Amino acid sequence: MGEINGHAILFLFFGILTCLFSLAVVFSSNVVRMAFYLILALAATSGLHFLAGADFVGAMQLVLYVGGTLVLLVFGVMLTAQNPFISLRTAGGDWVVAAMVGGILLVILIPVAFQVGLPPTEASQLGGRADREAVTSTDPVSVPTATRIGLGLLGVPGDDVSGYLLPFEIISIHLLVVLVGAAYLARAKRRVTVRDTPGTADV
Amino acid sequence: MESILSNLLLIAWLLPLASFCVILFFGPRLGAAGRGAAYVATGAIGGGFVLSLISLLTWIGTHGVSGGHHPDAAEASHVSLSNHVPQDVFHFAAESKDSHSHDDTHHGHGHGHSSGPKDAYFGDWYTLVDFGRLKITIGYYVDALTVLMFTMVTLIASCIHFYAMGYMHEELHDVTDHEVTLSNGEHLHRKGRYYRFFQYLSLFCFSMLGIVIAGNIAMTFVFWELVGICSYFLIGFYIERKSASTAANKAFIVNRVGDFGMIIGLMALWGSLGTFSFGGEKNAAGEIIKPGIFAQARAAEDDYALKTPAGMLKRAEEMGAEDPEHIGHLLLIVAGLGIFCGCVGKSAQFPLHVWLPDAMEGPTPVSALVHSATMVAAGVFLVGRFYPMFTPEVLLTIAIIGCITLFMAATIAITATDIKRVLAYSTLSQLGYMMFALGVGGWVAGMLHLITHAFFKSLLFMCSGSVIHAVHTNEMTEMGGLRRKMPITAYTMLVGCLAIMGAGVPTIVGLSGYYSKDAILAQALHFGKNNATWDVMFYVAAAGAAVTAFYMFRLWFLTFIGEPRDPHRYDHAHESPRVMWMPLVVLAFFAIFVAMPADIENFTDPTASPMVQLLEQARPDGTGLDFSGQLAAITMPAEHGSHAEEIHLAAGMIAFGTAMFGLLLASCLYWWRILNPEEVRSMFAPIYRFLRNKWWFDELYETIFIRPTIFCGRCVAQFDQRGIDWMINGLASCTRTFTSGFDRWIDKIFVDGFVNWVAARTFAIGIWLRKPQTGRLRQYVVFIVIGTMAMYIVATFGLTN
Amino acid sequence: MDNPYLWPLTMLVFFPAAASLVVLLLPRDSQELIKRVSLFVTALVFIATVVMALPGFTGGAHFSLAEDAVAQMQSVFQVSWIPSFNIQYFMGLDGISFPLLVLTSFVGMLAMGASWPITKHVKAYCVLFLLLETGMLGVFLALDFFLFYVFWEVMLLPMYFLIGVWGGPRREYAAIKFFLYTLLGSVLMLIAILMLYFNSDIRALSDEQLIAAHVVPDQPAALAWRAEKVAAADLPSHTFNILALQQLGQHTDQFSKSAFTESGKSIQWWAFVLLFIGFVIKVPSVPVHTWLPDAHVEAPTPISMILAGVLLKMGGYGIIRICYPICPEAAYDLAWVVCFIGVLSMVYGAFAALAQKDFKRMVAYSSVSHMGYVVLGLGVWSAVSPSFNGDYWKMGMNGAMFQMIAHGISSAGMFFLVGVIYDRVHHRELDKFGGLFAKMPVYSGMAMLIFFAGLGLPGLCGFIGEVLVVLSVWNFSIVLAVVSAFVVILTAAYILWALQRVYLGAEYKGPHPEALTPITPREWSIAVPLCIFAIVLGVYPQALFNYMSPSVDQTVDALIQWQERQVAEDVAGKKKGGEKQAVTIDERKLPKPGQQSFRVPPIAPSASWSPSRVTPDPSYPAIQESAVEKNNPIALNRGT
């Protein structure tokens, strides 16, 4: 037990990084910095994914999320980053409410995490699927998961994966619709008559 | 003997009342502009003085002037409560150390010390109300103290009446009051009120003498209130001045606060003892049918030791007390504290002292008579009269209050510049000394100081009045050098200052204040030696002596020495007329000699003075002995112990030293001008401000008492109109609506009403539901999170159970 | 029918009403004449009441109609009125009612004198005024409950019109408020009256009690009466006779039954509560006092005088004459409530008076405060301590009665004096006066005197009542005593402050300064009698107590004896196995049963009516120790 666990060190590294940058996002008031911190936080999350053996998901996280979605966001930031909006101040009362709500949520979540994630006790192992878990949990082998995920997505159920063909198709259509919609929404339009007091327009 | 004394004093007492009635009805018609009123009033009080002098001489004739007088058993009318055992307190000075019995469980008293009853005549003149065995009467209680006080009050009052004839002469014709400015910018012109002044003075004398002669505590209370109202009228004599009427109100109301406590004391006595009489209630045959309160607390068969009266024990049992002895004792303490509370108000002691300085708004003769010599001393007199009922715990309270007062008032007097206010604070301080003396067991010391103080303080006030009369200002900063213009006033006032300072050559001779102050300090030292916890009070009192000397000579130097600070006023100053300075000389004479031993051989004996001897005759039964407290561990040392050489000499030396120190300091600052007062002031600026603002008592009381009371009154009035009346009116209008259209209303409520109600409710719910729909994204987020958490909590705790 | 007192008292009561008929016949325009006639009538009534106290009036068995130092009812007469309900025309007076009677006629006369400034509908005013006086006199004389109620209502209506027609700007509001409040009280009273009536049966009374209640004149008549009743039928014999109801309440358990259910509050508890609410509205006490300030502010000066001087006293009179003697058990149970209401009124009224800006309103609140003393003094039941034999309670009740008279004088005076300046300058803003002392010295002097009487200054009438009440409270409750003593500070504060703002100061600050002329002889002659009474009663209270004490003491003695019987029965009841549970006396407050029980034998009903005051037995402590055994129930349980 006394030996230092390399896995744990790496986890701690990425975990702390993730937490720190998440919080940095919260507490930074400058939107550009927030975007930067967010990228770092998500990148660190992908590290956690790798550590958890989810190589494909980690890669996707890096590629899709960090490389795609966030770049999109950064574009958004750049498009709207006029001076008054770079750092919009939030009223103190909002902060207090948010901190209270967030704090309570955290207080609820953390105990649940400990409750759910505890290593098995003798009693709990006597559940229905005890034999199957015993195999997987005792001998973890690092196998690339991409193939099996791909097969799963194409509707081939494996020994530890169900078939996801229908959701996959729905998601594809969804993506298409979204992209079309986004393009439609974001297209340059005739600007509505600019009011003196932006934001009060209620036509 | 008894009938002679009581009748003499009765006449002396009623004379001022007659004068009051005469002036009330015929005042303006007595001579030109009511000048005759002064003669009527002065004649009445002068007659009173003659009668009281006769009764004093009668008293001395039968009882002599030795403190250990053995009453003549053959005296037919003499009333005694038990067999007379010779009492000679002075022989026990040496024995006193043995008799300090520290017996905490009982009221200890001296071994082998048997004391006989003092001489007192008492009886009733008139029954006010009478219910079965309960009786409230107007009666008399005459002992040496009564006679002495009677003589003192009438003498000083006579002097002041003479003085006032001169001082108030402006009121004989129309007066222009320069202190009152009307709305048109002019000063007020009004008719003179010469006769009314003497009318009030007469009523005051009557009331004051009523307190002195009172045969029961209820009668004391009656006249207590009456002197209060006289004081109210006299302070507010210049009714046009807002400050005067406010000061009068303040005086009366603050006194009422004290009276509130006094009523509680009266109730505690009345509810358990069923009598108010000091001496006892007699039937027609002159037999005592009910023992008085003193006899109930200090029974002759107990050797006059203080015991909880049987009535109080019985009352405690009726109240269902588990420990009647304890509760009964508490009742006795409540009674004592209550009565003392009244004295605190009347004598302007520490928490209730605020009214006396403001009372200086009245004319100066009033300040001299009412607010220094007599009325304010009535509180001290009552403490002395009621002394047998005070437990050591109460006495300790009295001592503490007195000690605080004497020090606080003395410090304030240092910074005051109004000549009358300096004297007012000095009065407070001296009253504190008296209370202090009584509280530490010095009955004779306190009473002696009461009498000496009356003389020199009325002298000082009248001198200040003479100065004010000459320069028309109260501010000492506008006086100076007046010694040359008004020598008689200056030197009589010097006598007063020396007397109040307690000047004298230690162990040889001194002015009246020397003897009384020495006696107080000696007893304080004696008390401190017996109760180490409280010996600090002696040092405070000694320090107070220094401060006293300082502020008195500050006053004298500022007024009479040096260069005139206001040449205009100085030029117009003049010596007062003879009718004014003659009383000064008379009082100065008494201020010097009143406490002096008659026997030149015996000058070193502090008790050799006839005054002290007479007071010893009046000493309440049983108070010449040590006794100790039940709740607090205190020993009240017998007063004669303080006459022991080492105590008395030490105290005398300390008093002399401190007074000299104060005198020297005052001389340095205000006579020789070695030190600059301005520099000293700026050096101690915070302290100066603190003292100059009178320790901020007025502001404090304004904040914590007056404003909340008025606020409370407003709240109640508002509640009355907004609360109760609103309800009533609402009820009325509801009823009216209800009755006026009952059927329509039924129709409405059951047919239209219900439907409309549903509709309106629905609408209202919609409106209400609109409120959370703010359209704010961020709030929605919060709502979502809260909802989630609520669901989680419900799922966890609500469903599983 | 040949009762010598029938005509004098009837004439006294109905003379003003009859005179009002005469006034009706006078021409409308001769206002001065109408006023003079009315004044003459009221003065005659006053003289008549005073003459009643003078000796040698009837020349019969009594020297006078109202003798002092007599405890029983005097000048009693009875005439059957509505026989089917046993309602009688039954009047009489004793030391409790007679001083109030004199006060009524006195204040009535002065108020009529103060009515000169009234110029609107003078005839109607005078007629109503005289009717009002009849009602007031009748209330104090009536001994039949129904008659009492009739007079009570008779008084109400003229008052409503007098406020509602001749009042100030908000007179209608004030009048309706007054009327509704008082009507509520009378309705509750009516319910209580009927409750008592239908539960009463005078056949339960002994011969002595029948005589004491004036049902029969003497022993033989009592026998005859009883025979008649037996012969008649077995029907209960209900009564409205107040004296008989008192005897029933004290000597039988007719009113101790549960009122509605098997184990609820007793009849007398309900009757007491209803009557007490009815009377306390009249007193008035917090929280049912709010009609008073409005009524006073709006009413014209003479009506304010009547209101404060007489009408408020009826509440106190009702409590002492009806509530306590008829319902002793309930009164004992609720003594705390009564005292608490009294103290609350004292404090509340004083605080409210402190904050008022209207002179008359301030005086009205001071009335609330002062009448609190009355309620408090009446309530101090448990001041019965064995060592002083109820003397404290007597003192409290006497003090309360005295306070009623004293307040009748001082408050009538205060309202009159306020009215004097209101007539001149037509405003009552306290802050807009000042300097009246210089302009109206005689008036201001008298005002000071009357206000100091209200303040409770020794030597004036207010002091005696207040001090007696406050002193008697200590043995009832120390807390209430301290609170009531505290009120003296507040009283001084509001009165002195008002005096300072109105009378002192350099100059007048309000409108019409030229109108402030010295008082007229008419005003002078109204104020001076009040001042004289204030001084005389303050210096020589025995003048009043000579009349009052015997009757008050007798009432108290009767109640104390009732209490002693209860204790004895309790002791006996315990021995018998708790038969009588309805009466629950807090034994902790009571003297020890063993000490009291031996006193029962001498208290036969006949002995209890001896006018001599109960003097304490000198051998009392000795007897205490001579053990009176509790296990001797026969000796203790003296059923009546």
Add this chain to the structure above:
Amino acid sequence: MTEILTSPVGLTHYLVVGAVMFVSGVVCMATKRNALGVLMGIELVLNGANLNFVAFGSNFLERNPTYQLGLDGQIISLFVIVLAAAEAAVALAIVLNFYNNHLTVDVDRADELRG
């Protein structure tokens, strides 16, 4: 303290990190007035949830085997990533549109739907 370094990484560790991310996201959404900040908060929330899915599906972590998702967890997290991308695109479009119309990205101004 060293225990955290020596003991094997468990499900709890991941869940805690996920919880922190989730809460950060929520707070971010609740406090940022900039619409893009809100979007970033959403990303954080999604990622926190994603991390949980991955953790539940992982074989490499110490845990109670009752909660074993296997590869399903990873697939779900993939879906989430894709949907997040789509959501981001649409949201961004909406923000830009809002910006075009109102010249601001302050979400507090976007309260036209209030009740």
